[in-house]
Amino acid sequence: DIQMTQSPSSLSASVGDRVTITCRASQTIGTFLNWYQQTPGKAPKVLIFGASSLQSGVPSRFSGSGSGTDFTLTISSLQPEDFATYYCQQSYNPPPTFGHGTEVEIK
C-alpha cells in the first residue's frame, strides 16, 4: 500500500495567516492526490482533487500543488471557519490511502 505522510501533524495559526501543509507519498503518484477538510463532528469534505483542482464551491483561498511524491495544500488567508483537520489521500493505486491528518488550531 502507498503510505501518505503529512506534516506537520498540527499547527497553530491566526486569522489572516498563510498556512501550508505538506503531504508526501511513499512512491510516485503523479497528480492523483486529493485534499479533504474535516471540522469536528462533521464528515470530511473534498477541497482539492488532482493535486491542484479546486472542488466546486470551495473558496479560492485554498490551493494545491505538487506532483510525483511531494504535495502542498495552501490556505492564503486563514479564516475562522478553516480551523479544522486536513487530510491528503492518494487515488493512484488501490487501496486508497489517507495521511494521518493535520490539525489547524487557533493561536
Place this chain on the structure above:
Amino acid sequence: EVQLLESGGGLVQPGGSLRLSCAASGFTFSSYAMSWVRQAPGKGLEWVSSISGSDGGTYYADSVKGRFTISRDTSKNTLYLQMNSLRADDTAIYYCAKQIGGSYSSRLFDYWGQGTLVTVSS
C-alpha cells in the same frame, strides 16, 4: 442535492454482527461506485470497502477482508455493509461515501454521509 444517510450503528459484543445501511438520493445511484470509510475515535480516515457502479465488483481493505461484505440494492438506492466477527479495533464512525465515477478506480470521494458509530465492546 446529493444526500447520504447512514444507519444501523450501535453497541455490539466482540464476535458479533451488525449491518449498516446508507440511503442515497439526489443522483443516479446505480451509476456510481460507493464506499465505506471509517474513523476510529480521535484517529484518521481508513478506507474499508468499495463497490463498483459499473459492474458491481467489490473491494476490501485487508483488515476487513473475509469478515465484511459490501452490497447495494439499486431498487432502494441503498448501500449496505454487513459486518461479522467484529473486533474491538473495528470501533469507529463509519461513513458512506460516493465516488466521482462508476468504477472503483475513481478513488475520489466527493460526497459523504454524516456517519454512524459502531462500538465493539463487552
